Amino acid sequence: MANTPYPESYYAASANAVPPRPALQDDIETDVCVIGAGYTGLSSALFLLENGFKVTVLEAAKVGFGASGRNGGQIVNSYSRDIDVIERSVGPKQAQLLGQMAFEGGRIIRERVAKYNIQCDLKDGGVFAAMTAKQMGHLESQKRLWERFGHTQLELMDQRRIRDVVACDQYVGGMLDMSGGHIHPLNLALGEAAAVESLGGTIYEQSPAVRIERGANPVVHTPQGKVRAKFIIVAGNAYLGNLVPELAAKSMPCGTQVITTEPLGEELARSLLPQDYCVEDCNYLLDYYRLTGDKRLIFGGGVVYGARDPANIEAIIRPKMLKAFPQLKDVKIDYAWTGNFLLTLSRLPQVGRLGDNIYYSQGCSGHGVTYTHLAGKVLAEALRGQAERFDAFADLPHYPFPGGQLLRTPFAALGAWYYGLRDKLGV
Template sequence: MANTPYPQSYYAASASAVPPRPKLQGEVETDVCVIGAGYTGLSSALFLLENGFRVTVLEAARVGFGASGRNGGQIVNSYSRDIDVIERSVGPKQAQLLGEMAFEGGRIIRERVARYQIPCDLKNGGVFAALNSKHMGHLESQKHLWERYGHTQLELLDERRIREVVACDNYIGGLLDMSGGHIHPLNLALGEAAAVESLGGTIHEQSAALRIERGANPVVHTAEGKVRAKFIIVAGNAYLGNLVPELAAKSMPCGTQVITTAPLGDELAKTLLPQDYCVEDCNYLLDYYRLTSDKRLIFGGGVVYGARDPANIEAIIRPKMLKAFPQLKDVKIDYAWTGNFLLTLSRLPQVGRLGDNIYYSQGCSGHGVTYTHLAGKVLAEALRGQAERFDAFADLPHYPFPGGQLLRTPFAALGAWYYGLRDKLGF
């Protein structure tokens, strides 16, 4: 089987030097086989190892190959659908549990970085930017909602204050979350993988799971080996394929695009984002951006439904960047890439169990950096017999896309067109 390298991205070019890990050959036995070495899989493995489990992780390509190593690098709290939506669709106890967990993922990331000394350029502070009065009203409601669940590191920004944190004339205000922030996402994944191995866990790269043999002691088969386990955690997300057919009907891979400028220099970079916060706007089809440690601007946005790779990523994203920062019109783009995330119809994560021993979490719907770290803890709790928080996610209702797999992409694209029109018209 051919080796799959990292895609050409700024993150891959600036990643910590790590030798490739060996592919699985032969048969091994373990307590838990984790499929996927992205954030969900690595977080699960770490929590399990810290609680005495033997863990083997199978990765089809390289650690952090998927969304975990390609995303915008922003630590954003809550879920793709916020707690108020959850409150309207589930009972009070379930809503309370999910609301309390909405801010835990960011804390887990910081604990991991501190405990395992992970070099990933962690910076504090994230801004939600309002383009109109409707957005501003939403942010005011969001602040009250989050504070009701004990999250208080928030500041509403008026037009003067947002000019102090981002040099963009398009915004009328915003919300600053100091427990938000940004990281080098691939280096975070690589650091977590090293932590897994430091605790005795094993990671096999270039070892795609091809088949799961279900039963009392399930077996995961790869091209050159197999893993016998007591439990399996499926953490492939948008890169899972049809390994578990039950999970495919209620989710859809989608692509998002990211570009990175040439280094801007300290002076220009500081004029754009003086406090070095990351920013995302409040549109349904949102733009997001931040500075890197070497003073480049990373700018992302757009969604390609069905996860097709656009022919010219720079042509899609550069105009968005220049709309925010016209002063960058002469700046060169050094990197452009795409990556897939997994969308659910509800835009809430899918969590559950197949039989007695196959657990899964997927479908972060573009909001995965913090949630995936929480998911690892919740999955590990469930394997230890503490399922209350796992059940709060597992009981969320999920539905297949209208028209099944054949029509899910055009239906989703039609919905995105509608919300994109609303973004442009401001209603």
């Protein structure tokens, strides 16, 4: 049987030690079978276990193998489309409920880290950096919007103030969100998996779901076993493949690239980001960066539509890093990797139910770290019969990409080219 290891990355190289987990080789029964041991699946499993469900998690590779263990590690609030866009689409009542949930994911992460003593280098503070006056105006509107929904840990920064927190002269200002922050994402996933097991949940690695037998008591088949359950939660996101064809039709895997420098030392690291906040700029095709626990710089950006692996990731991302921090021109890059996230046409998450007992959440569209933790809570609520918050997401309109799977990649790439041009022109 194939054994899929973690891809080479800084996160895999610095992951906390964990015991090996077996592949499923039996026929078993459970209350809930969760497909995917990333943040969505682990968050769902934890909430369900805390409410008395028997839970089995199937992971095709290893815990956090996908986006959960490869992302930029930034805790960013709200959704990939903000609450005002949602409000225009669905009206004030549904938007009010979604807006109230927009800042919950970060709180869930902090609660998990504290409750289960997860060692993941959690730091508070995230910066949205404006490169133009227009972007600064958007941040001013965003602050007013978020404060409408009770989110008040925000500070607008002018050009002088932002230089206090990031040593980059590209920015005209920004907004600091102290409820944002950053973590070692793979270690967060590994800690959550240990929490699942501490509550009696079972996780099988190297156990891909190859077929779902639908019905009153659905069965998930793996190469060497099967799980009969009362409910299934599909949490594979960009790594689900065509296991559930009706979900694949409305989403597209996309790749983003990340590099990590050699250790910079305390003095150089502090000169770049004195308060150790994470940063993302306000471009449509944005760059993002932060320091690690051992004082490296993690820098990411770019999107590859269709999730192909670029031949030379460093050649794509290093120039972006040097534009922000030319003082790093002689610094060595120790790690470079890519990871996939799942894009929807609306850039809003897709949540729903297939039949009576198969639930899913997917398509975070680049805002997955916080949303997935909220999604786990919302899915667990729905299985307990409390569906109001689940329905608020499930009722969001979603559409297939024009031209189906054949044309979705060039269609999205054309849109990205347009917005990338707007970023460069500052319009």
